Amino acid sequence: xxxxTERRYSLDEYRAIAExxxxxxxxxxxxxxxxxxxTLNHSLVMGxxxxxxxxxxxxxxxxVINSELxxxxxxxxxxxxxxxxIFDGKPQLNGDRKDEALNPxxxxxxxxxxxxxxxxxxxxxxxxxxxxxxxxLLIRQNKVFVERYSKQENVWTxxxxxxxxxSILLESVNIELAIAEIYRDIDF
Numbered sequence: 001x002x003x004x005t006e007r008r009y010s011l012d013e014y015r016a017i018a019e020x021x022x023x024x025x026x027x028x029x030x031x032x033x034x035x036x037x038x039t040l041n042h043s044l045v046m047g048x049x050x051x052x053x054x055x056x057x058x059x060x061x062x063x064v065i066n067s068e069l070x071x072x073x074x075x076x077x078x079x080x081x082x083x084x085x086i087f088d089g090k091p092q093l094n095g096d097r098k099d100e101a102l103n104p105x106x107x108x109x110x111x112x113x114x115x116x117x118x119x120x121x122x123x124x125x126x127x128x129x130x131x132x133x134x135x136x137l138l139i140r141q142n143k144v145f146v147e148r149y150s151k152q153e154n155v156w157t158x159x160x161x162x163x164x165x166x167s168i169l170l171e172s173v174n175i176e177l178a179i180a181e182i183y184r185d186i187d188f
Contacts, residue, residue, distance in 0.1 A: 014079070018070075018099075026070075027079040035081065036114055041141040044186055045110050046083050049139070052181045053086065062173050063087045065101070072100040075129040084108040086173055088132070105172040106135040124149070128156075135172040144183055 008030035009017070017032065018025055024035040038046075046067070054064045064086050070079045072094040079100060085091075085108070091101035107127055109119045119138060127133050136149040146161045148168055161168055164180040 011077070018079075024067075024081055026081060027077075029077040036112075038110075038112065039141065041186055041188075042110050042112060045139055045141050045182060046108075048184050048186075049108060049110075049137075049177075049182050050084050052177065053084065053175075056175055057086070057173060060173070061089055062105075063090055065091060065104075070100045071104065071107075071130075072097070072102055073126050073129060074102070076126045078126055080123065080126070082107045083110050103130065103132040105132055106137070106170060107133065108137045108139065110139045110141050112141070135170060137168075139182060141186075143188055144179060146179060146182065 009027070009032055010030075011027065014025075014027040014032055018027070026033040026035065050064065050066050057064055064084065067081050067083050069081075069085070069091065071082055071085065072079050074094075082104070085101070085104035086106040087101070087103060088105050092103040094100035094102055109115075109123070111119060124136060127136065134151040138147040138149075140146070144162055144164055146168065148159050148161070149156050150159075150171055151157075152171075159168075161179050164183060167176045167178045169175075170177055
């Protein structure tokens with residue numbers, strides 16, 4: 001991620017820029033952050049997990065959304081992009097906005113060298129301000145390693161998975177996610 005300038009932007013200015021920008025850009029309380037491009041493995045991992053979740057949850061009340069929909073974090077005055085999100089029902093939109101959601105249950109981030117620390121720390125802290133948010137997956141793209149954070153009774157627990165033979169129980173949507181599905185056709 002790269003800050004575009006040191007100038008501060010109003011939310012309306014950001015939204016006007018974001019609607020016509022060639023690259024995705026996030027909004028962080030007045031600062032516009034341009035998102036960097038991904039790698040082949042990042043794209044493949046995201047395609048695998050999105051396709052699997054979309055297929056397995058297709059006849060349920062859950063909605064699986066890709067990285068095109070911005071997540072608005074009111075407490076932090078931030079608009080960010082997650083790699084994938086799951087909602088209970090249709091996403092609750094931010095007022096009359098059609099491009100900003102408010103209420104994911106589960107968020108997925110595929111880690112990149114340039115964003116890994118941010119995804120683990122500041123972004124995760126901001127995500128925790130979402131009342132509905134209760135499950136977080138961090139997925140390595142350069143080796144088999146998935147981290148899962150799960151909230152139960154306002155306490156976050158951690159588990160990790162490093163074998164293609166393992167599966168993750170996604171408690172928020174009550175499904176098993178095989179690690180092998182995440183890393184299907186990936187060359188390390």
